Amino acid sequence: xxxxxxxxxxxxxxxxxxxxxxxxxxxxxxxxxxxxxxxxxxxxxxxxxxxxxxxxxxxxxxxxxxxxxxxxxxxxxxxxxxxxxxxxxxxxxxxxxxxxxxxxxxxxxxxxxxxxxxxxxxxxxxxxxxxxxxxxxxxxxxxxxxxxxxxxxxxxxxxxxxxxxxxxxxxxxxxxxxxxxxxxxxxxxxxxxxxxxxxxxxxxxxxxxxxxxxxxxxxxxxxxxxxxxxxxxxxxxxxxxxxxxxxxxxxxxxxxxxxxxxxxxxxxxxxxxxxxxxxxxxxxxxxxxxxxxxxxxxxxxxxxxxxxxxxxxxxxxxxxxxxxxxxxxxxxxxxxxxxxxxxxxxxxxxxxxxxxxxxxxxxxxxxxxxxxxxxxxxxxxxxxxxxxxxxxxxxxxxxxxxxxxxxxxxxxxxxxxxxxxxxxxxxxxxxxxxxxxxxxxxxxxxxxxxxxxxxxxxxxxxxxxxxxxxxxxxxxxxxxxxxxxxxxxxxxxxx
Numbered sequence: 001x002x003x004x005x006x007x008x009x010x011x012x013x014x015x016x017x018x019x020x021x022x023x024x025x026x027x028x029x030x031x032x033x034x035x036x037x038x039x040x041x042x043x044x045x046x047x048x049x050x051x052x053x054x055x056x057x058x059x060x061x062x063x064x065x066x067x068x069x070x071x072x073x074x075x076x077x078x079x080x081x082x083x084x085x086x087x088x089x090x091x092x093x094x095x096x097x098x099x100x101x102x103x104x105x106x107x108x109x110x111x112x113x114x115x116x117x118x119x120x121x122x123x124x125x126x127x128x129x130x131x132x133x134x135x136x137x138x139x140x141x142x143x144x145x146x147x148x149x150x151x152x153x154x155x156x157x158x159x160x161x162x163x164x165x166x167x168x169x170x171x172x173x174x175x176x177x178x179x180x181x182x183x184x185x186x187x188x189x190x191x192x193x194x195x196x197x198x199x200x201x202x203x204x205x206x207x208x209x210x211x212x213x214x215x216x217x218x219x220x221x222x223x224x225x226x227x228x229x230x231x232x233x234x235x236x237x238x239x240x241x242x243x244x245x246x247x248x249x250x251x252x253x254x255x256x257x258x259x260x261x262x263x264x265x266x267x268x269x270x271x272x273x274x275x276x277x278x279x280x281x282x283x284x285x286x287x288x289x290x291x292x293x294x295x296x297x298x299x300x301x302x303x304x305x306x307x308x309x310x311x312x313x314x315x316x317x318x319x320x321x322x323x324x325x326x327x328x329x330x331x332x333x334x335x336x337x338x339x340x341x342x343x344x345x346x347x348x349x350x351x352x353x354x355x356x357x358x359x360x361x362x363x364x365x366x367x368x369x370x371x372x373x374x375x376x377x378x379x380x381x382x383x384x385x386x387x388x389x390x391x392x393x394x395x396x397x398x399x400x401x402x403x404x405x406x407x408x409x410x411x412x413x414x415x416x417x418x419x420x421x422x423x424x425x426x427x428x429x430x431x432x433x434x435x436x437x438x439x440x441x442x443x444x445x446x447x448x449x450x451x452x453x454x455x456x457x458x459x460x461x462x463x464x465x466x467x468x469x470x471x472x473x474x475x476x477x478x479x480x481x482x483x484x485x486x487x488x489x490x491x492x493x494x495x
Contacts, residue, residue: 002452003065003072005234006443007054009079009163010242011100011264012311014053016061017436018072019443021452023462025436029060036097041104041346041355044097047085050163051170055229062230069232075171075225076238076446078245078438079163081186084138086149086211087166089159092174095146098163099138102265102304102346106137107355118204125191125198127276127285132347132355133302135162136188140205153211160211162187164239168222171236176223179213181290182244190215192287192295193276218244218289219449238445240289242438243267243300247288248445249437250406251460253296258392258404260385261438262411265349266306268388270299272396281391282351299395301350301388305343305359307411309377312345319370327416329374339363340383340488341376348493351391356494381411382421383485389425404428404468408437415467423473424482433464 003026008015012035018027031053036044062068082101087094099105110130113119119130128134139160143150152158161169165179184190184197189207191198197212216222222236240248243261247269250259255273260266269288276285276297288298310326313319320326340362342348347355361376389405405427411417412431422429434440447453454462473481 003067004443004447004452005058005061005072005075006439006446007058007075007077007167008242008439008442009050009054009077009167011080011102014050014057015439016054016057017439017443018061018065018067019440019447023440023444023447023453025439027061027065029057029064031057039105041107043100043102043346045083045100047087047094047098047166050098050166054167058230069230069234072234073450073452074235074237074446076442076444077164077167077236078240078242078442079167079183081162081183081241081243082133082135083163084135084142084160085163085166086139086142086158086160087169089157089174092170095149095158096142099142101133103138104132104346104355106132106141109137109140110355113204122188122201124278125193125201126188127185127192128188129282129284129353131353133349134186134188136201136205136207139207143207150206153208156210158211159213161213164241165213168236168239171225171229172223173226177213178216178222180216180218180220180239181287181295182218182241183239184215185287186241192285192297195293195295217291217293219291219445235450236446237449238442240441240445243269244287244289245441245445246408246438247271247298247441249439249441250408250432251463252288252406253456253460257406259406259408262306262381262407262409264306264308266303266381266385268301268385268392270392270396272297272299277396279391279395281394282353283388283391283395284350299392301391303381303384303388304346304349306381306384307409308345309341309343309380310411312343313373313377317373319373323410326374326378327414329371330378330416333371333375334367335375337363337365337368337372338484339368339372339376340485341373341380342488342492343377343380344492348489351387352489352493354493354495357492360488360492362488362491378414378417379420381417382424383482385421386424386482404430406430406432408432408435418469419472422469422471424478426471426475426478428471429469431466431469433466
């Protein structure tokens with residue numbers, strides 16, 4: 001028994017990666033699944049697609065690695081956070097499509113709760129702001145809009161979960177209804193100070209406590225899979241939301257360490273240790289990870305559109321055939337054009353939290369072409385990261401400019417994008433040799449719990465640098481470019 005199976009269930013695809021005893025990935029399988037957009041600002045997934053692609057990729061990775069269930073120690077799960085599924089406890093059937101974290105349908109609910117003065121209480125208890133991004137108002141919407149759902153929830157017939165909970169339920173044949181502290185912390189229903197579901201907030205949303213999962217540490221015994229799925233029963237020993245899993249995979253165990261993951265969105269987490277920082281700059285307080293019942297906290301900045309802007313160039317505008325083309329186009333672009341793309345396709349996240357604004361492009365001329373669009377798309381990710389960087393510095397003295405940012409995720413493979421990021425931050429950017437830090441974090445949790453992977457300090461010592469990007473941009477140019485971005489955002493905001 002020398003291998004770990006990591007499930008990385010993301011927003012646009014499901015992946016499975018087999019890691020060996022030395023934490024090296026030896027097999028990977030990935031499948032995209034359909035995105036549903038039933039109305040403007042609404043985003044849904046079919047839970048059946050999530051389950052089918054998860055099982056299929058696990059089986060494919062196992063075949064590719066040439067291993068059997070008997071060769072595997074455990075499973076670790078990491079997942080898209082905040083996405084909501086509600087299912088029938090008896091049949092296991094979801095009552096509706098999953099409502100995805102990007103979905104904005106509950107903006108009016110959030111606005112009404114804010115106007116009633118509830119946000120300070122919610123922020124104090126959960127670390128979160130009242131925004132459609134989080135799970136709580138999505139769950140309330142489902143209970144209000146699916147016929148009979150609220151009564152069935154009150155009588156204990158329905159179960160709620162984020163994607164990790166749904167997968168645990170399915171993998172264990174409906175025997176375990178659980179989540180981990182990092183996913184619970186993103187629901188808007190979990191008190192991260194007391195480590196319990198908050199009865200006051202649940203009552204405010206009219207959500208029965210009976211439908212909520214048990215909350216566990218990130219490394220814990222989450223049950224055992226059905227034997228028929230993978231050729232034998234496997235214990236599930238590690239679970240973390242994708243951004244927290246990446247924080248673990250980047251070995252950001254010390255307060256002051258900062259990582260930023262560039263996937264569909266971009267999410268920066270700053271480890272604040274035992275200190276839960278109350279943000280004055282509209283960042284989020286959250287749980288970075290939890291072991292032995294003791295949470296380590298983080299400040300988080302959430303950008304909704306990062307890699308998704310490149311997907312838009314490919315699938316929406318048909319300007320590119322594959323994401324890798326953007327680097328060459330960006331290099332060829334006329335940098336004097338001053339084009340700014342604000343990718344507020346589903347509103348803007350931190351530090352603006354404007355669910356109603358939509359994307360905009362400024363500085364178009366007759367000379368603007370695909371190269372300039374590609375450059376502006378990549379630059380938008382750097383500019384948004386700078387927004388988070390500055391808010392973190394203002395919120396926590398330990399996040400001062402001397403810190404180095406560790407990056408990961410698909411877009412971090414672009415040398416051009418990472419060089420621009422260092423330039424616009426005016427700070428070094430470190431890219432690790434292993435960019436699959438999200439799956440690595442999930443695998444490490446499971447393997448560490450099983451006793452086959454090292455504990456924190458020894459694991460941190462395995463982190464290896466691929467390349468450090470250092471600033472090359474002149475300070476005056478940096479200030480001018482960022483001022484142009486701030487002006488573009490101001491023009492885009494809905495209020």
